[in-house]
Amino acid sequence: MQNFIYEMQRTFRSKLVIVMMIIIILASSLVAYGITGPGSPKPVIKPSMTHAAQAVIFNIMNAVFLFLIPVLAIFEGYIIYGKDRTNGVLESVVTRPTTKGQILFSRFFACAASIFIGLLLSTLIIDAGVASYYATGLPLSMMLALIAAYLVAGAAFIGLVFLLSHLVKSQTSVLGLAITIFLVMVIFWDTITFLILILALKLSPGTIGFGKAEVILSFINPAYFGSNVVLYATDVSLFGGFFGTGINPAAYGVTLTSLVAVGIAWMALPILSAYAMAKKFD
Amino acid sequence: MIKYAQRSTFALPMIEIRNLIKRYSGKGPAAVDDLTLTINNGExxxxxxxxxxxxxxxxxxxxxxxxxxxxxxxxxGADVVSQKTAASSSVGWVPELPNFEPNAKPMQLLKYYGGFYGMNSEESRTRGMTLLEATGLSGDTNKKLRNYSQGMKKRFSLAASMLNDPRNYFFDETLNGLDPEGIRYVRKLVTELKSRGRAILLSSHILNELETLADRIAIIHRGKLVEVLNREKIDAVMQNGGRLEDHFFSIIGLNV
Structure with missing residues (x-):
């Protein structure tokens, strides 16, 4: 256990992990600046925070984290574990008084912790920006929900890269597949799901069936897990024509139970699969 | 964490391999097939x-x-699978092709490895410096490992393997890639480790090296251990100008 903590502390203190946290915080500072900076109107009397305003801010944060967290998690997972695993550097560590499981999980938790701290600090920065503009800051429950959602996304992508490094042999393959996952799950996901729903499932945009299917597809993609959390937390659909109108998330299958179950699954399954691969095929 | 100076609490310090089978896939022959071998202390x-x-x-x-x-x-006495941490606390390993974090400097890595043995930064530094001097790398401590030649990496690997002064060593084709000075150093090192009671498995396909250094020679062919020659047998093979190489080929059934 002491060697597990030793390895986790060392990973957490690595330059890359610190840089990752700084990037998340800088990006969120830009968001806060965008909300409250010179570009935005400065009322004499601070406006009160409305439900719709909260939803807009959470959607802005969601859009930033949706791109930022997967790309940082993938990069971190690759540098901290995937690269070492595939180029053989990890072997000189494995022969020390530690186990593969300790190395895998300690590095995973260190990466996840850096994502968590980055999210926590960036959310606080955005909250401070919002508080300087509005009479009050963001609701604590919503901030915690967003942090938890993107911690799930970050942990899932870190775990996926760890898993990839046990499935393929070369650094190039790990990096190539990780970039492919990013393109499919983040950049082109909206287009892919839209085409699936319209062409394959023959669903019409704006219908309850379309919304339900979109939620289900968001559950199978960790990058979009945050969108479902925001939907649940704000009671406002993120999807197309529904934006800004109050809806019941449960009607779309977004309940606390489904969110917790899917969240735990995304945090645990990729990294446990990576561990199982290491045990079975090494 | 196991303090390096307090190493083993096990009564039988040695390497015991019992009926080892390793298959990389379900199809095809095993890479190692039912191999049993013991390496005793000081052997x-x-x-x-x-x-x-x-x-x-x-x-x-x-x-x-x-x-x-x-x-x-x-x-x-510690199982490598179920008691990995205890087993690895008394193992030194030198791979055929050493592979280290290319952007690290040697002392950084030695300090990192030392942490696994409960050594603090100062202990690791002192011990590391002694080992880097012994392996002829004390003048290259400011270089990153990516700038080391293969021979220098092997020397560094030797230093890293001795960091915690383990009781058991695995040298995998260690002489390959070393210059004559390095080869002489390894010969002396192996003999010195033996005299200090360490158990050493020295893999090589250079039979001349093994016949002078080894107490016993285990011959493996297609995953199977085909013969273990003790010193008397080695000497007997080499009597009257005989060559170990000829014996080796006759044992594995190759007519080269």
Missing amino acids: IVGFAGLNGAGKTTTIRACTGIIYPTSGTILID
């Missing part, structure tokens, strides 16, 4: 075989890099 066992015979696979299983398909490997 150098040469491990000879052609390329692909199973020498490196055996050593990788013994050091915990790969898992055995079946069989047991005990290091100082």
